[in-house]
Amino acid sequence: MAVTTKVFTLSTQGNNDVVDLTPMVGAAVDAAGVTAGTCTVFVPHTTVGVTALEFEPGANRDLGEVVERLVPQAAPYHHNVMDSNGHAHARAAIMGPSVSVPVLDGRLALGTWQSVVLVDFDDRPRERTVYVQVQG
Amino acid sequence: MAVTTKVFTLSTQGNNDVVDLTPMVGAAVDAAGVTAGTCTVFVPHTTVGVTALEFEPGANRDLGEVVERLVPQAAPYHHNVMDSNGHAHARAAIMGPSVSVPVLDGRLALGTWQSVVLVDFDDRPRERTVYVQVQG
């Protein structure tokens, strides 16, 4: 049993940009070299969520349009006394910062059309960090 | 320390069908035979979410009605150029595909009224896979 942690950095466009993390998550699983274990994907940011999605342009756009309808950027937010991204904080808190994916036979147990993604809800392009930790 | 993974298959009705996974999650914990550890429940599907719920008919129906109000099936979705379940992808991405539950004294640390559930947001009955992985 061992713990392997990889730290990745990437650029996003913000504004509900969906980024496919599956290649880097897979690379961390390969580096860990375990047959069976649990992979945790976590973002150390409060305006970014992590989830799973069929990563295709339509579903990606839909997710952004849905969260804009649910938590509109232009609504009033108390957080905006100090900043301009109150909507992004609420969206990220509802989605959550982590997912856990089993590793089986040395591979992520993702479905055929399933990607691990981050969604950057902030209102401008950002540099982001992603932790991928494999334990097994 | 060891990793035990169980794979379950089940049928759902789709359309926000809530399925109580607690019996199978408990069976996986029993099979693992650990006193303390972490149990990860994951679905390899992009139109299914995993969460916790008081599994009773009223709360189950409420959850379906809430997600229908928030992400209506009849709204336009870009994903529906190729399919008819764009709403289901957005709902599942917001809920997320995994939960992690501690195992203590050989048992899941669930509350008295708390179940681990999947919610199938797809627009038709489906066969589904659930991974339950116990590490400890």
Place this chain on the structure above:
Amino acid sequence: MAVTTKVFTLSTQGNNDVVDLTPMVGAAVDAAGVTAGTCTVFVPHTTVGVTALEFEPGANRDLGEVVERLVPQAAPYHHNVMDSNGHAHARAAIMGPSVSVPVLDGRLALGTWQSVVLVDFDDRPRERTVYVQVQG
């Protein structure tokens, strides 16, 4: 490799009260004494969610106002045949009961402004339990 589990109890005001769990999560990580591992935070309650948030009064209030707009307390809920907190069950199911945070160099890999929080959606003050499990 070892599993360390700490159980905390706390009081909340309900009604979307946001409680910063970071001090107790950090205490559990310190007690575990691991260099690298995964920390799972879980609530055994069906009207409470766990997530990450910039814990500042504005963002905390915003989150409560957003969930009230999305899942209004005054809407009709089937669960309310037996209780008065149907809205709280739906809100908690959407947010989810757990987050997983990597431990690196003996510390939680949280961002500078990022806290692990619980949000109590119930309609009255409650006593709550939080499990923090560190594996590594």
